[in-house]
Amino acid sequence: MTIELPSILPDGVEREDYARAVAALVDALGADAVQLEGIEEFRDPYDWPEWDTHWPSAIVQPGSVEDVQTIVRIANDHGVPLWTHSQGKNNGYGGGAPRVRGSITLNFRRMNRILEINEELGYVVVEPGVTFYELVDELAARGGDWWPSTPDLGWGSVVGNTVDHGVGYTEFGDHAAAASGLEIVLADGSLLRTGMWASSTSQAGHAHPRGFGPNVESLFMQSNLGIVTKLGRRISPAPELFAPLRFRVWEDADLVPLIDATRTLMLEGTIRNIPVIGGVLGTAAMRGPRSQWLDGPMTESDYRRMMKELGAGWWNLRAAVSGPRAVVEAQLERIREVLEAAVPSGEFSALPTEGHDVSEETLPLHPDRVQAGRPSQSLLKSVEWWGPDGGHLELSPVAPNTGRDAVRIGEILREEMEGAGFDFWPSICLFPRSLVYLGVINFDHSDPQRIQAAYDVYDSAVRRLGAEGYPLYRGHVRGMDVIQDQYDWNEHAYRRFVERLKDALDPQGILSPGKQGIWPASYRTDDQ
Incomplete structure (x- = not known):
């Protein structure tokens, strides 16, 4: 079989090695599992179409855990980087775009089985391709006696959102904290299970959050140390x-x-x-574009007019x-x-x-x-704030749950955003002792200068927030290095520790290199 290779290949990978890797993937998984054309869906949907810094070269879609093991072994054999995501719908943070240009994207849409719904103890076990909509529908079909926690949009992956520290709004809205029992494919293709699920005889693999010894579950969340293929998560009784x-x-x-x-x-x-x-801006955006409300920079009188017309505070x-x-x-x-x-x-x-x-x-x-x-999907309407071809980025600093800290973050974000010609668009998620302050940067996606301005203000705001004690907990693919830089205690001891784990578990550096600002040895530069 002759395979026509894409024009964009992984940086640092020889064309012959890449061709052999793709041929091996096709041979092992079948041609329908490997996609070399029509991959636009798996890049950042809000990037300028002519920018290819975060383009994948191909998409591979496993149908089983065994397929995932095969994929990582082939990637190791040929030194080809993989970028893993579940649905690729995390759009405010870069969607499915890889850190390393030309990576092969490992996408989990074909692994979409709900493996267990335990209606006695209140948990589910799912594969990474299961969307929130699919889980909601299945629970409803069983009588609606149990509710999941979900983010606002339902098209994303339950596993993907959980391992990226996503947030919902029930009592189990801290999704990562509600997970128990993960199955992971490591970079050498071997399998690992965590917590009580590490025991082949345990009856509480997803009912108890820890096992015997160090709890390693969190090492595989926001991580490039392994690939999560199964996950248990709590649900709430209706x-x-x-x-x-x-x-x-x-x-x-x-x-x-x-x-x-x-x-x-x-x-x-x-x-x-x-x-x-x-x-009030989010409510206004659901009713119509910015031009319906404003014809220049927003003033306090504009804000109060929107409050009055929308019945909002x-x-x-x-x-x-x-x-x-x-x-x-x-x-x-x-x-x-x-x-x-x-x-x-x-x-x-x-x-x-x-x-x-x-x-x-x-x-x-x-x-x-x-x-x-x-x-x-109703909140997608708000992306059209600057017009029908809209885009957005999300800044997500963390602070103590106090009014004074929220005010200070708001001052920083307002100055940064309005200084660059964007509207200040805040939303604050509250936890008992901390808060996540979401600053949404909406922009006109039809204008490459405004896209670049959004990236620039993102970078600037991350540095200012970090300097004042408010680093981000989650980040866009373009901002992961500067976010990781803010975790600098003891000369970046945290990053150095995770790099040691990365080099031990993934010596070839093939699993999502650069994710969360963690680079394998072969990619690291002298200033990292």
Whole structure:
């Protein structure tokens, strides 16, 4: 068979070695599993089409764990780098784009089996190709007695989102923390299982979070040390009553008491899900493009006009409580009491709904339903803020869960974004002791100068945030090195430690080189 090779090949790989690797993949997996053309879907969807820095050279789609083992062994034999993703839909962070130009992308869409749903203990076991929609549908088909935690968009992978430290909005919204029992293919093709699942006789492989000895599960999250092929994750029982709630405040300064009061409710256990505080721009973008609202830089009067027209506050808290009716009713009263004491002018509302009756009819707004594990694609509308060909990046610094820290991050992001001609678009996810401040950079994807400006402000903001104690927890493929640079204690001891693991487990450096700013020895430069 003659194989016509793509024009973009992996940097540092000889054409003959690449050709032999592709031929071996086709021979082992079949021609339908190896794609050399039409791979545009697997690059960054918001990059300029003529830029090829993060283009893959081919796509390989395994159908089994054995296929994954074969793929990594072939990659090792020929020194070809792989870039692994599950669905490739993490668009605000680079989509399916690889760090190393010309990498072969290992995509998991063909491995999409739900392997177990345990309705006694409340967990699922899935392969990396299972989307949130598929899991939601399967749970619903079984009677809807269990809810998953999901991000806002449902097209992504349950495994991919979990191992990238993704966030949802139920009590198990910290997805990585809700995982128990991973199966991993290592760079030499061997298999590893973690936690209690490392015992071939354990009855609690996905029911208990740790095993005997060091817990290595987290080493394979946001990682290029191995490839996760199976994962167990907790789900929540459908409650008697589910109550999404809102609290709107009318002044920018109200953010500090709002966050501090919500922290009190979370630390005491009254609010157990992951609340979100957002401004009005996201709501406005769902109703129409920027030109419908603004014809120049945004002013306070513009912001207040949008608030009035959309019925939104300056800051808008969403959260949810669920459980037995009497408990939920008491929780709602406690939440109202604490929030109104903190911001007396704020407006509280709630929509108590029967747990088995959550739907678009009973809860027409996406922010309410997603807190019950019902994702949608509705937020994609907001990408069209600057026009129909829109793009976005997401900055995600982490801080202590205090109002003063949120205000400081907002000051940095506003100065950076507005100084570069972008709108300041904040959203804050709250955990009991920490917060993730999402700064969305929306841009006109039809203009390469605005795309480059977005990348530039991303880099600048990462450095400023890191210097003030707010490094990011997640990053775009173009920003992974500068994000990793912020983790600098003891002369970057963390990076040096993970590099030692990388060199030991993947001496050829074929698994996602550069992911999270961790490079194998063959790629490292003197200044890394």
